[in-house]
Amino acid sequence: MQQLLTEIRIAGFGGQGVILAAVVIGKAAAIFEGGYATMTQSFGPEARGGSSSAQVILSREPILYPYVAQPDVLVVMSQEAYTRFAPQLKPGGILIAERELVKMDPIPSGELVYTVPATRLAEELGRKVVLNIVMVGFFGAVTKLVEPDALRQAVADSVPPAMQKLNLQAFDKGFEYGSALMAEIGAGDNDAVVSTLELK
Amino acid sequence: MQQLLTEIRIAGFGGQGVILAAVVIGKAAAIFEGGYATMTQSFGPEARGGSSSAQVILSREPILYPYVAQPDVLVVMSQEAYTRFAPQLKPGGILIAERELVKMDPIPSGELVYTVPATRLAEELGRKVVLNIVMVGFFGAVTKLVEPDALRQAVADSVPPAMQKLNLQAFDKGFEYGSALMAEIGAGDNDAVVSTLELK
Numbered sequence: 001m002q003q004l005l006t007e008i009r010i011a012g013f014g015g016q017g018v019i020l021a022a023v024v025i026g027k028a029a030a031i032f033e034g035g036y037a038t039m040t041q042s043f044g045p046e047a048r049g050g051s052s053s054a055q056v057i058l059s060r061e062p063i064l065y066p067y068v069a070q071p072d073v074l075v076v077m078s079q080e081a082y083t084r085f086a087p088q089l090k091p092g093g094i095l096i097a098e099r100e101l102v103k104m105d106p107i108p109s110g111e112l113v114y115t116v117p118a119t120r121l122a123e124e125l126g127r128k129v130v131l132n133i134v135m136v137g138f139f140g141a142v143t144k145l146v147e148p149d150a151l152r153q154a155v156a157d158s159v160p161p162a163m164q165k166l167n168l169q170a171f172d173k174g175f176e177y178g179s180a181l182m183a184e185i186g187a188g189d190n191d192a193v194v195s196t197l198e199l200k
Numbered sequence: 201m202q203q204l205l206t207e208i209r210i211a212g213f214g215g216q217g218v219i220l221a222a223v224v225i226g227k228a229a230a231i232f233e234g235g236y237a238t239m240t241q242s243f244g245p246e247a248r249g250g251s252s253s254a255q256v257i258l259s260r261e262p263i264l265y266p267y268v269a270q271p272d273v274l275v276v277m278s279q280e281a282y283t284r285f286a287p288q289l290k291p292g293g294i295l296i297a298e299r300e301l302v303k304m305d306p307i308p309s310g311e312l313v314y315t316v317p318a319t320r321l322a323e324e325l326g327r328k329v330v331l332n333i334v335m336v337g338f339f340g341a342v343t344k345l346v347e348p349d350a351l352r353q354a355v356a357d358s359v360p361p362a363m364q365k366l367n368l369q370a371f372d373k374g375f376e377y378g379s380a381l382m383a384e385i386g387a388g389d390n391d392a393v394v395s396t397l398e399l400k
Contacts, residue, residue: 023241036242041239
């Protein structure tokens with residue numbers, strides 16, 4: 001983690017596994033990397049409407065106010081989530097979107113935008129339901145906020161034993177897709193994204 | 201809910217279902233009663249040590265800072281959770297404890313203390329694992345913060361279909377035990393507990 005505190009919002013439909021994705025990222029950063037993390041889930045009108053969102057804060061120190069006002073990183077898996085939360089993203093922040101579910105018009109400017117066909121990659125594994133973990137793998141590759149090994153351990157630790165293999169394959173698919181994208185656009189291991197985070 | 205904002209902390213061992221208990225209470229208050237709620241889960245040294253805790257905030261309005269500093273209600277399912285969090289309870293707050301897992305010495309003063317043999321009640325159903333939902337039922341009966349029907353709906357909505365019957369039985373066991381206790385000590389429907397909450 002390059003900053004002392006990193007704020008992440010993950011949002012999508014109910015049933016897409018938004019909360020599990022948030023738990024995996026929080027657990028990876030805290031339990032398997034020795035940092036601190038909180039995951040906050042809101043219940044209210046938004047949840048009644050079939051949408052789902054979670055806030056994750058990663059920190060090197062204990063977290064006193066686990067509230068995300070302006071996320072550094074926004075992960076969206078539905079058009080509604082994009083429309084609602086994109087305006088809150090910090091200038092220069094990272095926007096990660098499921099490519100087929102989110103249409104951006106106009107294309108956002110002043111943000112690092114990365115898209116992934118997570119639904120299609122999940123379908124290649126025969127189980128569309130692991131789309132959320134494909135997103136987590138892609139998140140790991142493009143943000144480099146949490147080590148991939150810690151994320152893999154957190155995936156294995158957060159799903160039932162019978163689902164581990166499938167979910168780890170989903171993680172790897174997303175991670176490999178993100179790594180290939182970063183190589184293609186010439187972002188080195190600690191290059192483009194991190195330098196942007198530091199510029200804020 | 202008698203106050204605008206009610207803060208609840210639920211704590212115990214990892215594996216006791218602390219997070220699910222917190223989700224059920226938050227969901228009941230928000231989705232099935234039309235209020236707002238947040239559930240915050242922390243990952244960090246405490247989670248690595250095998251303990252688990254969650255913070256729930258119930259409100260009539262959207263919640264800006266979902267942080268519990270001094271809970272109004274503390275639910276503990278382990279000795280360690282009691283030792284750690286009891287000093288943070290608000291004066292005049294409600295302390296709910298699993299009777300066989302938590303020994304209080306000295307007996308706390310200035311707080312409303314309610315204990316329930318949730319492990320034993322869960323074992324009567326043949327599944328000790330539903331101890332957390334017994335605690336939720338008991339919580340509903342003694343705090344009267346959330347309607348029992350909303351809590352029952354939230355239980356049914358939060359567990360896999362095959363587990364619904366068992367968990368609803370667990371809820372009813374805890375709720376009936378709590379209702380009998382309140383009748384025995386002469387607390388009316390909106391009597392002792394609520395008046396204490398209002399006195400703060």
